[in-house]
Amino acid sequence: MFESLSQRLSGVLDSLRGQGRLTEDQINSAARELRMALLEADVALPVIKGFVDAVKAKALGAEITQSLTPGQAFLRLVQQTLTDTLGGEVVPLNLRAQPPAILLMAGLQGAGKTTTVGKLAKLLKEREKKSVLVVSCDVYRPAAIEQLRIVAGQVGVEFFPSEVGQSPQAIARAAVEQAKKTYADVLIVDTAGRTTVDEDMMVELAGLHAALDPVETLFVVDAMTGQDAAKTARAFADRVPLTGVVLTKADGDSRGGAALSVRQVTGAPIKYIGVGEKSDKLEVFHPDRIAARILGQGDMLGLIEETVQRVDAEKAAKLAAKLKSKKGFDLADFREQMLQMQNMGGFDSLLEKLPGGANLQAQLKNANPEKQVKRTIAIINSMTAQERQFPDLIKASRKRRIAAGSGVEVQQVNQLLRQFDQTRDMMKKMAGGGMAKMMRSLAGKLPPGMMPRR
């Protein structure tokens, strides 16, 4: 995410690290570098000016010039300014309305509106336990209505059919009636987008807004379009009161200009960030965590949340019980853990949240964890049930057979067995109550609604 900006900023900060003191000249030069990095990231000019002025003014103050570790103090200052520029605090989705809470989606064609409707519907259904109805008011393209129908089916929410030729407002009103009749908690209304901002689109959107009186009007915008994204958002915000922005395609090689400009240019907070095409690739936008990620500090809390959400709580509980039983932890359990890791949905998004910046991520990606997990599962699959239960008894001749059966070298079978031993030792230590303690303390730190409810 925002890789080039991340590298540029980390470069500026690295050059200050380890300095005993920072002179005014060094601060001015770092400020110039920051300005260049933000220009390259296609951040809107007034935002750059505000950012650099704020950093410079504070950096020249006593806190940094007299700090014993000025490089670190400067990093904290940039991180805080970056967080503020991205919006400061998380602004949660507002669903406080007489049901159905209506979410109106707006944006240009291809920005990712329909995909985002699906992602949002899934998130509300699975994490908030809301019943969701979706409807398309794109009466110009039957394919758009069909796309929403398919997306709704994929994420398992109700779809209200509409047809080309109907008026968008009539569709919207009928959908509200349907939502009331079926006691839906949330109604998400997808709208038609055009390739550029045009008057007809604005009039239609303003009409829909007036007819629906939505609790949220979310502007969906492609992060790849840089500061243009902020300008387009501004044009929309001038016509309908936007309550939030969804920044899509942040997984691409977007330079970061949209994320850094949108809040200040429109006043509307970024509420979600789209990080992939699949329906689970939508994250709540945490300005502080994104700032930390951009500066290579990682996002451990995000990583933990993602892990907790995706791990199957029931299986984890069974595993914990088994650890305490006489049988203990065996290779079948180890395989189960590997399958759960696969289930965590793409290692890329996990790696991105580790501290260490782009370089470490690249190194880890080269190690190809996905492939290693697959190989581990293949090796365990080639064993007999008894071997999985008592791996210590596997003889050399069997190791050769297992290696041949799973298409690997014997050395890799040995490596897996060593890895299993280490994991088993660790699990034994945790079984003494450590695991439960860790989970409880984690649960206390997570925002409500983040723990799995299975």
Ligand SMILES: Nc1nc2c(ncn2[C@@H]2O[C@H](COP(=O)(O)OP(=O)(O)OP(=O)(O)O)[C@@H](O)[C@H]2O)c(=O)[nH]1
């Ligand atoms: N990589 C990536 N692709 C995305 C993301 N969100 C949407 N897309 C892709 O962007 C393309 C356009 O998305 P749509 O949801 O069809 O866009 P739309 O705004 O509804 O477009 P119209 O219906 O034409 O107005 C699709 O190929 C999506 O898969 C994202 O967060 N990451």
